[in-house]
Amino acid sequence: MNWNKRLLNTPIIGDITKKIASIKVSRDAYNIAEHFTQFLEPQVAINNELKKEAFKIRHNVYCEELAFEDIKEGGLEKDEFDDQSIFSLIKHKPSNTYTSCVRIVNIQQSDQLLPIEKFCLDSITNEELHPKNFNRSEIAEISRLAVKSDFRRRKTDQFKGSATGAIQETTYSEVELRCFPFIAIGLYMAAATMAIDTGVKHVYVMMEPRLARSMKFVGIKFQQLGDPIEYHGLRAPYYISPDIFLENLSPGFQHLYQSIEHDISGQLNSISLA
Template structure:
């Protein structure tokens, strides 16, 4: 919403009061305009992609190699510059594409076991960290559980970074490639990736979703209404991580209206391309 219009609405609301009929109508209008802005701004520059062919999957693995092997050194680098593991055999990679350049702005995967022998990463490496026994993935049928993991956003699409290229300390991003207007929506890349994974969860009617992540990332997601439930303590696993749980009911109960529009649009785009 333009700042001038937002300022006028704020003054009118102050005069009429927030609890009156007109005040409530203005609040509803502001929420609707915010929702349209967030969703349209994201979709103007970015689009979700579900990796359904080998080349797109390799693009996902390459982003993961850049982030997890080259930058963070969580995994050993390799000559192919592809980071993948045993879980990718039963995973669905999702990516966010930057429309202007056709470069990929980030990736995440949905690990979806279908056989009794297939475990989630959280079960194999961090099962002891789950102390909420009622929500342990072992309680549910394999086809009812999934895990969101390997979220990665390459350096050139991050607003703040500690990398050594010129201008990075000041938050500079490759201005010769990405315009100032486009940079405004880049903080939504991580949200878009989670929404892409959520869209796949809903599309495939999966009941229980797990994530192993930093508490500060969980707090960031809660600002937009993606309210993960922490089901265990913080442990040292590639840094400070904790196990989290969410299901479609929890997502729908807490999601802010402005971001619900964004999720609905991402769902529609993913289902259109399925």
């Protein structure tokens, strides 16, 4: 199976890169932030029911749609790293539907590994930012980002079964359709908040290089740590820290981040106080 071709043609990568590239002035970014918060709500998976929603989304995207993983009995996609993870989802408010999910994999015990350490450690050639150099409790990985196809389709995709997934144009307003491609950005912002609020100082992610380049348009500047390898498609290891994230985020998208950070931090605090 040609994972590289399949991933490059998937809407998770394609929609966001094209949409981000179209943002040229901060006013557009402010508008997206307003639209995003009007229709979409980030949530921390504070209970097993919300975690189950994340596992369903992952199964829908990774198993049923893209076939990166085998179909699982029960329709839940889970792995060995979920027990050491915090999850975030983004809900579409009008339909009360969960659109997407992401997780931060933390190190909770000294013998635990991050996914990148278990499967892709040799791809990291930057010795200075190698995870072995840092306190184990201060490293984490952004992992298993998934957006359901219904919330990835561009309004220009009119034909049924298009590469970006089916959607009923009459179901969502034009304003809603404009903000849907930015769900992935919202997930990265939610992941950043979860990392910062749990004391993480060094974050890793295996990412398609084209997506990493596109993220620079909004000021999310991942640092590449090695050459791309074949890992469910052509992906490379990347690094980002809270300082790098906060210092480079573009003014327009700072507005979106502040809103997401407020929601996520409040929910994380409710967990710690429970």
